[in-house]
Every structure is written in C-alpha cells, then in structure tokens.
Amino acid sequence: MVEKTSPTQVFPSLEGALKHFFGYDQFRPGQRRVIEAVLKNQDALVIMPTGGGKSLCYQLPALLKLGVMVVVSPLIALMQDQVDSLQDNGIAATCLNSALDYDTLCQREAALRAGQVNLLYVSPERLMRPGGVQLLEHLMQTVGVSGFAIDEAHCVSEWGHDFRPEYRQLSTLRERFPQVAVIALTATATERVRQDIAQQLRLRDPLIQVSSFNRANLFYEVRPKGRDSYQTLRQQVKQHQGSGIIYCLSRKRVDELAQRLTVDGESVLPYHAGLSDQVRRDNQTRFIRDDVRLMVATVAFGMGINKPDVRFVIHYDIPRNIEGYYQESGRAGRDGEPAHCTLYLAYGDVATADYLISQKPDAEEQRIARQQLRQMVDYAEATVCRRQVQLSYFGETLNGLCHQCDNCINPPPLEDWTIEAQKFLSCVARCQERFGMTHIIDVLRGSKKQKILDLKHDRLSTHGIGKDRSVDEWRLLGRSLLHQRLVDETTDGYPVLKLNAASWQILRQQLPVQVAVAQRFADAPSEMVDRPEVAQLLSILKTLRKQLADQQSVPPYVVFPESALRQMAQTRPQTLESFSQVSGVGRRKLDQYGQVFTDRIRQFCADYGLESDPGAARRSRPGRERHQRVGDTHRHTLALYHQGLSVEAIASQRGLRPSTIASHLERLIRQGETVDLDRLVAPEDQRAIQAVLTEMGDSSLTDIRDRLGPTYSYEAIRLVRACQRA
Known part of the structure; x- marks a missing residue:
C-alpha cells in the first residue's frame, strides 16, 4: 500500500498543491472552481470533455481533506487504471471489485479502516450491497468520508447514452450520509441529462460546471461504406501513425475485422464481451502498453482508459447516438495533439441498429433510442460543419466554422x-x-x-x-x-x-x-437508384427474406432473387396489386409472400415519411423528366461549353467542381440539348462503357464502375449513359 498523503500539509495556494501532487503548473479551465466548491463541502455537477481533467476535480480535494474520497466507477478496467496511475504518483488509492480474491479484499478493507487510503474506487453494485454500506458507515465513524464522486454520471439517466439501472440506487447515499458532499462527473450530457443527474442523485444546490465540448485538436469526417470499404479502411490504417481504435457494433464484426487486419500484417487485438475477463484485461493492457497498435472493439472498450496518445478512432459501424459517438471518438487525442476521427456510413448498418433497438423490451426505451439513432444519421448526412452539429446537440454554439472536418475542408x-x-x-x-x-x-x-x-x-x-x-x-x-x-x-x-x-x-x-x-x-439525376432509403429498405427486405427462407429450410434466393428485392426497394409497393407488378412475382409468390412483404414496406414508409410506389408515380406520368425545367446554372454551363471550353475549364471559371459541371451536361443531354460526347469522353472509352451498360442495364453507378475499373470516371459513365438513354 502506498503511504497515505497527510491532509495537514499546508500549501501556499491550490496551484502549489497541484504542482506538488501532480506536477502541473496551472489548472485547466473550470478545474479550480470545482475544487474550491468541493473543499467547501458543496455538491457539484461537472461536465467536462474527455481529456478535460475531470478526475483532478475530486483527486486533489481528496488529498487536502480529512477522510477517504469514495469514487463510484462503472468498470473494473477504468478504476484499476486510475488506481495504478495514482499509486504510480505516490498517492494512496485502492479499489474494491469482483475481480479480487478474498484475502486481497480483506487486506484492502483493513487499510481503509486504518486510515491509510485517500481514494477508494468502487462499483455501484458493490458499494450498495449490505457489506459496502456497512463499510461506509464504519469509515464515517472512524477515519471519515471526504466526499462521494460519481464518475460517468450520465449512467444514472435513462436519457443518457449508457444508462445503467444500478446507478439509480446511488440516490440512497444522500439519505444515509446527508452531510457528505456529492460530486457528479461526466464527459457528455445534454441539458435534459444534466437535470436528470441532479434529480436522481439528489444534489443540493450544486455548483454546475459545464466546460466547452469543443475538442479543437480532433478532425472529424464521414466516409461512405461500400463493398470495398475494408480496403479503404486498410489504407487509412496504414496512413495513420500511432495507436488507433476501430469500433464495431457486433462481436462477430470485431472478430472478423481483427482477423483480416492480422492476416494483412497489422498489430491488432479484439475486445468484446464474448471474450473472457482475463483475455479482455490482457488485451486492454497490451494496447495501453503499446504492445499492439490497434484495438478492434465494441463500445464496451475504452470507457475511461487513460491512454492519451490514441491518434485515430474509426467507427466502422454507425454509433447509436451522438453522445456515445462524441465520447468514443473523444478517446483520440486526449493529450491535446492532433488526432483523426472517422465514421463509415452504410444504410444497411442503420437498419441493423434499428433492428437491435426493436429487441428492447420496453417501448419507451425503443422510442428514445430511435430518436437518438435518427439524430446520429442526421449528423452523418450533414452538409454543414460537423463540429457545429455536435456542439449544437449539447446546447453549445460554435461561432464560424471549425476548419477541422471534411465539410469545412471541402464544403x-x-x-x-x-x-x-x-x-x-x-x-x-x-x-x-x-x-x-x-x-x-x-x-x-x-x-x-x-x-x-x-x-x-x-x-x-x-x-x-x-x-x-x-x-x-x-x-x-x-x-x-x-x-x-x-x-x-x-x-x-x-x-x-x-x-x-x-x-x-x-x-x-x-x-x-x-x-x-x-x-x-x-444536380443529382432523377433516375439514381442507389438512394439512401433504397439501400436501407433493401437491407430490411433481405433480412425478411432470410427469415422466411430459414423457416422453409431453403436458400434465400428461392424466395426471391435479389433483383426482385431491389425493385421492391426502389418502387415500394404497398398493395398486392402493385406488388404483383414486381418482376419475379407470380401468383404463387403473390399468395405466399405478398402480404408479409407489403406490410413490411408499408411500415418502413410510415416510419420514415416516404411516399408509396414512387416508381408507379413516374410510370403514370411518362415524359415528366423530359419536361423538368432546366435552371439558369445549367444554361450558363451550356453557354461556356459552346464556347469550346472543357469540363475542367468550365469548372475553374465558375468556381465549381468538375463533377458538378458533368452533372449539368448530363441533365442537358437528357433534356434534348445538343452536346458533342466526343469532346467529353474519348471514343474508345465510350465504346467500353456502352458495352458494360448494355450488359448491366439499370445497375448502380458503383456496380458499373467496379466492372469497368478505376480508370473510368463516374462523370464519363453518367454522360455516356445519358446519351444512350436520350
């Protein structure tokens, strides 16, 4: 046991104590104000971003007040990491948790009773059991309790991103020990969550310290997640220096990704609840100690780890809410140095997350979780500064742009x-x-x-x-x-x-x-088939098809081929009559599957406010696209084109992207304007593209380009396709 620090030591100032115990010359924003309140035995609610110095707000008072500071922490790994760090700093700290054997527990409790400990870390489950309460009562009567610090306090609120029912029991601390101050701390909490924390923990006139949520050293970006996303991820990992965390939604995805990266020569370990406690502890320790560079994990990993030099965090699956994403991505760059945060967006993953939400037994929890997921999708689809979106969620306004996200860099x-x-x-x-x-x-x-x-x-x-x-x-x-x-x-x-x-x-x-x-x-063409809602509905229909196939012990394609599912996702038929128009739906399949598929499509449309059967609407109004108005911006592009300028030259003169100019010309071609394709796409490239278009029909642009290869641009494919259809 590390020798207990004497609280009777006198320092010329709080800065002097800070320097003595922790080696820092000055406090971070908000720390001094909270510490002064805790020293006066005042309750406090502290909202500071990851890496903002929350722990110091109760650690320094624990060294300056009589008694032991009791710190409630939700994870064994979190509390052990804190204790190791404090002990390494010469401060008497210990923890009580289920991973300890009986003899060790007895030794640590004896040291507590003897007044040899400044800080005790304990889980809420262990603290509130009869033995834990008896220990607290004994400490109150002997060495004293200097305060209760509730770390990760958002866990107390059902409106937070990591609600844990056992945290609600902590309200009894106020009943049993009304004279002891309570300090609640978290990195993420909206105004509603803050109010709920204060109410649930029965804080009395607390000091409320809300520091800025702006982590200016983090760069945020969102990337589309397609069929070649692993190769994109692999290249990104190779480009980054230092340690990184890759988050996935499922254990299966974690294991698969960790294995592929290992095969490709990366130093990587997995982390999820399916591994034994010992394996998880060993893997986390090896990552913290830089024995490995990468950790592929579910969101159970990283909560409170004190590894300041994580240089990048990648979410390979969409997080379920903005608060969770903010905290998880915030595990990068805790040392204040530049770090990179990437989110891969696939609408199939959104459907998977929605399915997991549907498994929650409580309808109220489902409703809240679905709103939080929608907010996360809104963030991913945002065209404005991503930091503005994050800070707005927490009630903070960013003046101007951050210039540290993909939307600011390439607006x-x-x-x-x-x-x-x-x-x-x-x-x-x-x-x-x-x-x-x-x-x-x-x-x-x-x-x-x-x-x-x-x-x-x-x-x-x-x-x-x-x-x-x-x-x-x-x-x-x-x-x-x-x-x-x-x-x-x-x-x-x-x-x-x-x-x-x-x-x-x-x-x-x-x-x-x-x-x-x-x-x-x-500028997007109206016939694009790979819209987000199409991909999302297609994923749902594939899941339904798999369920029906499993019931009959047949392969999924026996129920419907994928081409039929794709047509359903594009046209969204909600009646048996419209469903019968889908290619591949005969009378037998209509009778056998029509009702269950149209019910699922109808529910999807209702949930997302979508119109029914957009394809039928287009079929009922032939020629509608041809008569759409061509705007002035398209006419401007056309005039410059007739002056002999290339796509790149027009883009440069107009201050637009070449892809935007190409889309203007594509629209003009579809409207019947005369455009010389040979000036835009080399004749030999035209022939190759036309051959693939003839073969693949109405396949998505991505599929067509994958077939052609990377030397063919999307713009060239769109222009050739427009001429072919015109």
Whole structure:
C-alpha cells in the first residue's frame, strides 16, 4: 500500500498543491472552481470533455481533506487504471471489485479502516450491497468520508447514452450520509441529462460546471461504406501513425475485422464481451502498453482508459447516438495533439441498429433510442460543419466554422433557402408547434394522409406550398435549421419542432438562411437508384427474406432473387396489386409472400415519411423528366461549353467542381440539348462503357464502375449513359 498523503500539509495556494501532487503548473479551465466548491463541502455537477481533467476535480480535494474520497466507477478496467496511475504518483488509492480474491479484499478493507487510503474506487453494485454500506458507515465513524464522486454520471439517466439501472440506487447515499458532499462527473450530457443527474442523485444546490465540448485538436469526417470499404479502411490504417481504435457494433464484426487486419500484417487485438475477463484485461493492457497498435472493439472498450496518445478512432459501424459517438471518438487525442476521427456510413448498418433497438423490451426505451439513432444519421448526412452539429446537440454554439472536418475542408456550395425556411417555419407555427419534421414535410408537400385530413391540416394555408421540393430536400432544410439552431426540437423521444428567437427573426425577414446543398440534391439525376432509403429498405427486405427462407429450410434466393428485392426497394409497393407488378412475382409468390412483404414496406414508409410506389408515380406520368425545367446554372454551363471550353475549364471559371459541371451536361443531354460526347469522353472509352451498360442495364453507378475499373470516371459513365438513354 502506498503511504497515505497527510491532509495537514499546508500549501501556499491550490496551484502549489497541484504542482506538488501532480506536477502541473496551472489548472485547466473550470478545474479550480470545482475544487474550491468541493473543499467547501458543496455538491457539484461537472461536465467536462474527455481529456478535460475531470478526475483532478475530486483527486486533489481528496488529498487536502480529512477522510477517504469514495469514487463510484462503472468498470473494473477504468478504476484499476486510475488506481495504478495514482499509486504510480505516490498517492494512496485502492479499489474494491469482483475481480479480487478474498484475502486481497480483506487486506484492502483493513487499510481503509486504518486510515491509510485517500481514494477508494468502487462499483455501484458493490458499494450498495449490505457489506459496502456497512463499510461506509464504519469509515464515517472512524477515519471519515471526504466526499462521494460519481464518475460517468450520465449512467444514472435513462436519457443518457449508457444508462445503467444500478446507478439509480446511488440516490440512497444522500439519505444515509446527508452531510457528505456529492460530486457528479461526466464527459457528455445534454441539458435534459444534466437535470436528470441532479434529480436522481439528489444534489443540493450544486455548483454546475459545464466546460466547452469543443475538442479543437480532433478532425472529424464521414466516409461512405461500400463493398470495398475494408480496403479503404486498410489504407487509412496504414496512413495513420500511432495507436488507433476501430469500433464495431457486433462481436462477430470485431472478430472478423481483427482477423483480416492480422492476416494483412497489422498489430491488432479484439475486445468484446464474448471474450473472457482475463483475455479482455490482457488485451486492454497490451494496447495501453503499446504492445499492439490497434484495438478492434465494441463500445464496451475504452470507457475511461487513460491512454492519451490514441491518434485515430474509426467507427466502422454507425454509433447509436451522438453522445456515445462524441465520447468514443473523444478517446483520440486526449493529450491535446492532433488526432483523426472517422465514421463509415452504410444504410444497411442503420437498419441493423434499428433492428437491435426493436429487441428492447420496453417501448419507451425503443422510442428514445430511435430518436437518438435518427439524430446520429442526421449528423452523418450533414452538409454543414460537423463540429457545429455536435456542439449544437449539447446546447453549445460554435461561432464560424471549425476548419477541422471534411465539410469545412471541402464544403458543398451554399444556397439561399430563406423563402423555403420561411415556409417551413410558418408551417411549424400553423401546426401549433405540436409535430415533428415528417408531419411538417407532409403538410408542405400537400399530403392527403388520413392523419392530415383528421387534423384538418389540409385546410392550412401552408398545405401544399412546398410541392416543388422533394421530401429529401425539405429534410435537408429541416436538419440544417436544427444544426444552425434556427429551430429547436424536443428530446424526449417525441421529436417535436419548436420555434425559437432565431425562427421568428427568419419569419420577420430579419435573418437570411443559407443551406449547404450537396450535389445529390443540386444536380443529382432523377433516375439514381442507389438512394439512401433504397439501400436501407433493401437491407430490411433481405433480412425478411432470410427469415422466411430459414423457416422453409431453403436458400434465400428461392424466395426471391435479389433483383426482385431491389425493385421492391426502389418502387415500394404497398398493395398486392402493385406488388404483383414486381418482376419475379407470380401468383404463387403473390399468395405466399405478398402480404408479409407489403406490410413490411408499408411500415418502413410510415416510419420514415416516404411516399408509396414512387416508381408507379413516374410510370403514370411518362415524359415528366423530359419536361423538368432546366435552371439558369445549367444554361450558363451550356453557354461556356459552346464556347469550346472543357469540363475542367468550365469548372475553374465558375468556381465549381468538375463533377458538378458533368452533372449539368448530363441533365442537358437528357433534356434534348445538343452536346458533342466526343469532346467529353474519348471514343474508345465510350465504346467500353456502352458495352458494360448494355450488359448491366439499370445497375448502380458503383456496380458499373467496379466492372469497368478505376480508370473510368463516374462523370464519363453518367454522360455516356445519358446519351444512350436520350
């Protein structure tokens, strides 16, 4: 046991004590204020980002007050790491947990009773069992208890990202030991979670210290996750220097990825709950000690680990909520040095996460989790500064851009959407601020859903005034307004839009609204088949097909070929009549599978506010695409093209990307304008592309390019396809 530090030592200042015990010359922002409060026996609620110095807020008072500071910690690995670090610093700290043998437990409890310990780390389960409470009562009567520090305090709240029911029992600490101050600490908590923490732990007039959530040294990016995503990941890992963590949703994915990386020569270990306690401890220790460079893990790994030099964190699967993502990605760069955070987005993973949510037994938990997942998808799809989105979620505003994310480094073009924003916010007001984004979009687009008719919202002046914009465009605007804090949204699982002061400024024409519009909205061709909702529904239908096939002990393709599922995902048939039009659906399959598939498609459309059978809508209006209006920006591109400029030259002159110019020309070709393809794509490349197009038909651009090879650009494929169809 390390010798106990005497609390009677006198220091000229708190800075002097800080230097003496921990070797730092000055406090980080917010630390001194909290420490002063704890020394006065005042309760405190401390919200500091990962690496912000939360632990010092109770460790230094523990060395300056009489008695033992009891620290509640949720993970054995977390508390052992803290104890090892303190003991290495010459400070008397110990922990009590289920991993200890009986003799060791007795020795440590004896040292506590003898007053030889400054800090005791213990899990909430062990603390609140009868033996733990008796130990606390004995310490109170003998050596004294200087305070209760509740680490990872977000675990007490069902609105947090890692709710643990056993944390709720900690409220009895206030009943049994009312004279002892309680300090609650966490790296992530929204305003609602903060209030819940204070209420659940029964904090008395606590000092509330909320430090900035901005981790300026972290670079954030989102990458699409396609069929070649492993090779992309592999290349990214090779490019990064230093230690890294790769997070996955499932144990199976962890094992598969760790094995592939090992085969490819990387120094890597897995971490998940399926491994034995000893293996997990050994793997974590080897990672912390730099025996291995990479850890592939579920989110169970890393909570509170004190490894400051993690240089990159990759989420290979989408996290379930923004708070969890912020904390997990924040395990990079705790030393303040530059670090990289990447999220790979695949809509099939979103469907998987949604399925896992559906397995929760409590409907209320499902509702909250689905809202949190939707917020995570909104973050991943955001076209604005990613740090703005993160900080807005925690109630903090970032002035300007961070220049430390992919959207700031390579920003999509800004467009003035003030009029659309006024329509949107006016609709929120006329719906009396009682509905979510999907309902507002339905009203704007003139939906005749039964709910709209029952509420008489078809009689509102805003009903149908947004027919000129697609559902995706209105959703882009809604997300942008939320990210810029130009409108608010409730966070109780029922995401209801609420107007704020900025909303009224927009409605009074006092504040303009600019929206970063990705190319898929500004210039994407209307016949694209690899839309996000298509990929997500396709994944759901594949899962359903697999379930039906397993019931019959047949391969999935016997139920339906994948081409049929893809057509269902694209057209979204919700009646048996429309389902019968899907290629591969005969009478037998219609009778056998029609009802179950249309029910699942109908539920998907209802959940995500999508129209039914968009393919049928297009078929019922032949020639609609040909008569769409070509905008001024396309005409400008066409005029420069007729002056003899190349795609690259036009892009340079207009300050746009070459891909944007190519999409303009593609649209013009489809509208019947005369464009010389030989000036844009070499004739030999045209022939190769045409051959693959003839062979693969309406396959996605990605599939076509994979067949052709990387020397063929997406722009060339789109232009040749446009000419072929024209």
